[in-house]
Amino acid sequence: MKSGSAATVRVELPREARGRGYTITIGPHAIERLPEAIRSLSPSRLHVVTDRNVWRAWGGRLRSVLRGGDFGLTVLPPGERSKSVASAVRIWRDLVRAGCDRRSCVLAFGGGVVGDLAGFAAASFLRGIDFIQVPTTLLAMVDSSVGGKTGIDLPEGKNLVGAFHQPRAVLADIDLLSTLPARQARAGWAEVIKTAAIGDSRLFGVLEEESAWLLAGDAAAIGRAVLACCRVKASVVARDERESGLRRILNFGHTLAHGIEAAAGYRTLHGEAVAAGMAFAAGLGEALGVTLPGATARLLAPIEAFGLRPRPARLSSSRVLAAMEHDKKRGARGLRWVLVREIGRAVVRDDIPWTVSRKAVVWFLAGARA
Ligand SMILES: NC(=O)c1ccc[n+]([C@@H]2O[C@H](COP(=O)([O-])OP(=O)(O)OC[C@H]3O[C@@H](n4cnc5c(N)ncnc54)[C@H](O)[C@@H]3O)[C@@H](O)[C@H]2O)c1
Numbered sequence: 065m066k067s068g069s070a071a072t073v074r075v076e077l078p079r080e081a082r083g084r085g086y087t088i089t090i091g092p093h094a095i096e097r098l099p100e101a102i103r104s105l106s107p108s109r110l111h112v113v114t115d116r117n118v119w120r121a122w123g124g125r126l127r128s129v130l131r132g133g134d135f136g137l138t139v140l141p142p143g144e145r146s147k148s149v150a151s152a153v154r155i156w157r158d159l160v161r162a163g164c165d166r167r168s169c170v171l172a173f174g175g176g177v178v179g180d181l182a183g184f185a186a187a188s189f190l191r192g193i194d195f196i197q198v199p200t201t202l203l204a205m206v207d208s209s210v211g212g213k214t215g216i217d218l219p220e221g222k223n224l225v226g227a228f229h230q231p232r233a234v235l236a237d238i239d240l241l242s243t244l245p246a247r248q249a250r251a252g253w254a255e256v257i258k259t260a261a262i263g264d265s266r267l268f269g270v271l272e273e274e275s276a277w278l279l280a281g282d283a284a285a286i287g288r289a290v291l292a293c294c295r296v297k298a299s300v301v302a303r304d305e306r307e308s309g310l311r312r313i314l315n316f317g318h319t320l321a322h323g324i325e326a327a328a329g330y331r332t333l334h335g336e337a338v339a340a341g342m343a344f345a346a347g348l349g350e351a352l353g354v355t356l357p358g359a360t361a362r363l364l365a366p367i368e369a370f371g372l373r374p375r376p377a378r379l380s381s382s383r384v385l386a387a388m389e390h391d392k393k394r395g396a397r398g399l400r401w402v403l404v405r406e407i408g409r410a411v412v413r414d415d416i417p418w419t420v421s422r423k424a425v426v427w428f429l430a431g432a433r434a
């Protein structure tokens with residue numbers, strides 16, 4: 065991608081969902097395509113959902129792109145705690161008060177928290193209205209804004225209430241990442257490494273070679289990486305929208321990550337936990353003879369180059385395992401591991417005995433940083 069130009073990825077959905085496909089536009093200034101995307105839906109009203117950080121940094125830009133057009137606005141406190149029932153209620157009520165009807169459109173302007181929450185509010189308001197995603201974090205650009213999973217958390221756990229609701233358009237403007245805190249950016253790179261590891265060995269090669277450019281914020285290089293990730297995700301989602309099979313490979317590194325996140329009380333960022341989860345899954349795969357020799361070492365290199373840690377901070381393994389056991393009980397056949405066969409190719413295994421997983425997790429966490 066040349067700097068200044070935008071690229072697109074079309075997300076086609078499975079047969080039963082024909083007609084709900086949409087376009088992801090990626091590039092510096094992609095947000096300037098917003099008026100066109102809105103026009104094509106001709107909504108009765110537009111309602112923007114965002115958080116305070118995003119609104120402070122980019123609210124002016126959004127207003128100028130919309131050229132003073134009239135829209136409703138819900139600005140939420142930043143952070144995972146906003147992905148709540150209370151926030152969903154607030155958005156629904158704001159929509160009613162703003163005079164929204166079934167032909168109105170919600171614009172999710174923020175990271176994965178805003179995207180999941182606003183998407184869920186749109187999915188459920190009047191049984192479902194249109195929504196557009198303008199992701200503002202790297203994680204949201206490469207992962208959460210694409211694929212139609214929306215939802216909120218309950219005090220009992222993350223993402224326990226939600227709906228599949230596909231956006232009508234996604235506009236990933238790389239310029240918006242310039243204000244993203246470095247820690248958030250690093251966490252986003254973990255999902256990029258994940259996507260390359262399960263589905264794009266060429267992208268993995270780019271991450272190995274261009275980490276310095278990417279970390280320096282080179283918009284054209286970042287745009288190419290986002291584009292490659294969206295292509296992988298779009299092709300997986302097109303074949304398995306509802307995660308009945310193939311889509312599970314997107315959870316590489318996530319089985320242990322969920323345990324780490326729960327045990328760390330969500331002080332760990334999701335991407336940080338995923339980085340450790342990938343390192344663990346690669347080691348487990350190698351021990352089981354699934355992951356080819358050398359793949360683990362290759363995987364660890366970009367994790368470290370992007371400033372992520374392949375080992376989590378010291379955590380109680382019994383707490384991590386308790387959270388994983390909780391996940392295991394929720395799954396139909398028990399714990400599900402995504403293992404890489406080699407860089408670019410993943411397999412899903414749900415036949416690994418719990419005792420084996422357990423021992424491996426205890427051993428891995430025992431080697432954690434002090
Ligand atoms: N739906 C899916 O398929 C899917 C996939 C992965 C993750 N998720 C969800 O995504 C969420 C995490 O998303 P996230 O990592 O984007 O977190 P986030 O939305 O909380 O954003 C991280 C922080 O960055 C700030 N921020 C966002 N954009 C900014 C910008 N451009 N400049 C400055 N600050 C900015 C936010 O205010 C927040 O403080 C989790 O709730 C997770 O469950 C969903």
Ligand SMILES: [Zn+2]
Nearest residue numbers: 255318334338
């Ligand atoms: Zn993730």
